[in-house]
């Protein structure tokens with residue numbers, strides 16, 4: 205006990221006590237000890253057994269953790285503590301907490317910030333652990349334009365990592381090839397994980413706003429039992445996973461399913477000038493890039509993340525990808541041409557499910573990506589909440605923990 209009492213005195217000279225229950229009396233105890241060294245042992249012994257002291261300390265000046273705890277924890281713990289180099293030196297404001305079982309020290313916490321702490325368990329076996337806490341969820345608003353969608357900058361690539369289907373969600377609202385203009389803009393409301401002021405990583409995208417022509421429309425991600433589903437401001441789902449227009453066409457010269465003599469047309473023909481860019485309708489892996497009978501220069505892309513879907517682009521004049529390439533949605537893959545069995549410059553575009561072609565705009569694909577039935581009132585309430593946060597986040601960084609909680613509780 206004498207050792208402990210003297211170490212407490214040592215500590216008290218280095219750190220301030222913030223224990224809500226003992227501060228006043230313990231100051232008095234120190235005073236007593238300075239006045240009368242003979243009686244101190246008895247006073248301290250009673251104090252420790254009745255109310256373990258201290259419960260919490262705040263470091264008032266730069267100190268080595270080792271020196272602060274060396275008289276209170278076993279040598280084995282000290283050695284292990286030294287391995288946590290980030291905690292070796294404590295700065296002013298760092299905290300130490302002591303927990304007791306009866307009068308026996310059972311646990312020590314060392315806290316430098318709100319997101320991690322060192323926990324020393326003394327019972328039953330001494331161990332040291334690093335506890336981490338979730339980083340703060342705060343808003344990030346980013347703005348992109350049409351050219352970014354086709355040639356993403358680093359910021360947009362981060363966004364696409366968090367929300368791989370983003371380009372398609374935008375395209376659901378405004379056809380990015382045919383309708384979106386260079387003057388339009390897309391604002392993204394994302395959730396970032398922050399460590400204090402510093403952004404650690406982009407966690408998710410929760411909403412986007414497309415400013416197109418004179419209108420501004422919101423799309424938002426709504427959590428359902430079957431996963432997240434994007435909805436538009438009109439509460440209609442935005443779940444079609446393919447670009448509506450894989451090229452900037454003049455007219456659709458032949459739709460899927462029209463009869464040509466006795467044969468059905470198994471694709472969609474987009475009439476366009478030679479050299480018009482062709483974009484991947486969805487992200488995927490190039491299954492085959494080369495020449496095909498009748499098809500001329502053609503590219504096939506597997507979209508395994510969507511299920512057993514594949515798209516095919518034919519009669520190209522140039523191809524920019526090779527078999528095995530991983531492509532983003534909206535990535536330039538080739539140029540319109542007139543190769544193979546073609547009667548004029550156009551893109552012949554096919555969607556395959558399994559081994560057969562289906563109408564890219566037909567019932568099968570729409571049914572496959574049909575949104576679950578959600579009560580309009582819940583959707584509307586959620587949309588209004590997101591809209592409000594979006595407006596705030598445009599002005600300043602806001603806490604979006606509330607929004608994430610709403611997402612979780614909706615599940």
Ligand SMILES: [Zn+2]
Pocket residue numbers: 458469471472473551552553
């Ligand atoms: Zn065709």
